[in-house]
Amino acid sequence: MNESRRKELVAIYRDGLLNDTLPFWINHCVDREHGGFMMSLDRDGTVIDTDKGIWQQARFTWLLGELYNNVEPREQWLELAKHGARFLDDCCFDPSDGRMWFHVTREGKPIRKRRYAFSESFASIAYGELFRATGDEQYAEKARRTFQRFVDHNLHPQGVEPKFTSTRPTRSIGFPMIALVTAQELRESIGLPDADAWIDRSIEDVRRFHLKEDIHCVMETVSPTGDMIDHFDGRLLNPGHAIEGAWFIMQEGKLRGDASLIHTGCQMLDWMWHRGWDQKYGGMLYFVDVNGRPVQEYWHDMKFWWPQNETIIATLLAHELTGETKYANWHRMIHDWTHERFPDREHGEWYGYLHRDGRISSELKGNLWKGPFHMPRMQLTCWQMLAKASDAESSDG
Numbered sequence: 001m002n003e004s005r006r007k008e009l010v011a012i013y014r015d016g017l018l019n020d021t022l023p024f025w026i027n028h029c030v031d032r033e034h035g036g037f038m039m040s041l042d043r044d045g046t047v048i049d050t051d052k053g054i055w056q057q058a059r060f061t062w063l064l065g066e067l068y069n070n071v072e073p074r075e076q077w078l079e080l081a082k083h084g085a086r087f088l089d090d091c092c093f094d095p096s097d098g099r100m101w102f103h104v105t106r107e108g109k110p111i112r113k114r115r116y117a118f119s120e121s122f123a124s125i126a127y128g129e130l131f132r133a134t135g136d137e138q139y140a141e142k143a144r145r146t147f148q149r150f151v152d153h154n155l156h157p158q159g160v161e162p163k164f165t166s167t168r169p170t171r172s173i174g175f176p177m178i179a180l181v182t183a184q185e186l187r188e189s190i191g192l193p194d195a196d197a198w199i200d201r202s203i204e205d206v207r208r209f210h211l212k213e214d215i216h217c218v219m220e221t222v223s224p225t226g227d228m229i230d231h232f233d234g235r236l237l238n239p240g241h242a243i244e245g246a247w248f249i250m251q252e253g254k255l256r257g258d259a260s261l262i263h264t265g266c267q268m269l270d271w272m273w274h275r276g277w278d279q280k281y282g283g284m285l286y287f288v289d290v291n292g293r294p295v296q297e298y299w300h301d302m303k304f305w306w307p308q309n310e311t312i313i314a315t316l317l318a319h320e321l322t323g324e325t326k327y328a329n330w331h332r333m334i335h336d337w338t339h340e341r342f343p344d345r346e347h348g349e350w351y352g353y354l355h356r357d358g359r360i361s362s363e364l365k366g367n368l369w370k371g372p373f374h375m376p377r378m379q380l381t382c383w384q385m386l387a388k389a390s391d392a393e394s395s396d397g
Contacts, residue, residue, distance in 0.1 A: 001319060001328045003390060010386045012339070017379035022067075024349040024365070025060065025372040030080065034107050036087030039371040043363035044347045050106035054092050056371035058122035061085055062185075063376055065129025069189075071380070078133055085130055085139070088123055097159055099149060103368060115160045116174075120150035121182045128189030140190045147186060151179060151198070170221050170229065173210045176202035177245040184252065203249055207264060210242075216271040217290055218242035232296040235289045239276025240307020243269055243284075247314040254321055262321050269314050273330060276307070281357045282337040284311050302361060303354040305370065308338040309378040316382055320389060350375055 028045030029037040031052075039056040040049035061084030068077040091108025092100050100119035103112040124146040131139035154175045164170075180202035187195035209226035210219045220238050223229055246268035253261030276284045284307040287300035311334045319327035341358045342350040344365075352370040353361040364370070 001331075006386045006390050009335070010383055010390070013379045013383035013386070017376055017383065020343075020348045021350075021372065021376045021379060024347075026076075026080065029060075029366070029372075030083070031106065034087075035090065036084060036108070037371075038106065039366040040368070041364075041366040043344060043351075043365060045365070048364075049367075051111065051368075052087075052104050052106060052108075053368035053371070054088075054101055054104065054119040055122055056366070056368070056373070057084055057087055057092060058119065058126045059371060059373035061088065061126035062122065062129055063372055065126065065133050066380070069129055069132045070384075073133075081126070081130055081133065085126060088126065089142075092119070092123070099153065099159075100146070113160075115157065115163055117150045117153035118174075118178060120146045120153070121178050124150060125182055125185040125189070128186050132189045143186060143190050144192065147182060147192070150182065154179075168229065168231075169224050170233070171209060171224050171226075172221050173206060173218070173241065173245065176205040177241070177248065180206075180245070180252075181248045184248065199252060203252070203261065203264075206245060206249070211264070211268065215290070217275065218245070218268050218272055219290070228290070235291060235293065236295065236297070237272070237275060237288050237290055238286070238307075239272040239288065240284050240286070240304070240310050242272045243276070243307070243314045244310035246272070247310065247317050250314070250317050250321060254317075265314075266318050266322060266327075269318055269327075273311070273315075276311075277333075278303075278356065282333070283341075283354070283356075283358065284308055284334070285356075301356040303341075303356065303358065305342060305350050305352045306374040308334060308342070309374040312338065313378050313381050316385060320385060 024045060028041055029039055031038050036052050036057050037060055038047045038050050039053060040047065040051065042048045061081050064077045064081035064084065068074060068081065087108065091104055094101060094110065094113060099113065099117060100123060101110045101112065102114040102119055104110050124143045127139045127143035127146065131143060179198055183192060183195040183198040186192035209222055212219055217237065219228065220236055220241065221229065221234055228234060246265045249261050250265030253265060275288055278285050283303040285300065286302050286304050286307065287295045287297050289295050312331065315327050315331035315334060319331060341354060344351060349365050351360050352364055355361050
């Protein structure tokens, strides 16, 4: 990772974000008639479904605020972030219980609410960035309130039928992971008072229940006491998800100067790279079985966009923090593999779904799950990381 390579990568990530990813979404998804954003886009940006997923409303609002606060105070970005927040306020909360919907019509009429409360986590960070951008205390209060709803509902669900019976109780890595990164964001944006406590608690849960030193693995789902569950759901691993959590923990270690957290994050990356990297075709597999058995989910060997994005960040951050050559090599492997296959050279942005061998499975650019979040976050994070490393090296020189 010499200076020439850094400059090359800075240009790829910066220009990809500002000149490709962001314009694609701004030009095609903004709903000026009913508010919010229509994210279900065909290859060329044509809207193919007008329904609105709340995750993507909140995530894009967060991204726009993040860019305004940390890249450049462009009025367009702030105006669109406020535009997104108005739709969240007006259409995305169920007045009967204060929880957020998952899926609404174009006009904002509710279609579905999930058992979990991740809509609230994404809304909280969106409100947090708007507080930083405007200084308006109402946004800070909304950020605190939606974060509290997120943690309260995940810890003590109310008003929802459980998905499973009590026969085989489980715990998932999803809640501590998202609680960790949400608290990190809110610590920066609104100075959330109990952010460090939530970060510590979340990391401890991941370490205690999901990291398995004896088999070098990060388990996605375990029993309430952290035991392995020898059934399809219990054996299922999501390498990209674990690697995403790895860089959250590495980032916290970097901020605190805590070598043990950096070690934990790198350990998670090491274990799941070896389990998730496709030795035959390259790229990160979506699901694998902890024991190498067949996986029940039929899309297990596809290459989704977001696990690749998270692996690009994690390998680059691990190299920055450790200087180990293997991480630079892994970063080059994942960066080169994805940038050869996912980008749409004609219409912009990335395809979301490839077959195992790298052929395009769907030309879809957006839906209830894919929108302007994982990819632009990757581009922004890597651009900033590499630019800071170059600046530091220039100062030392």
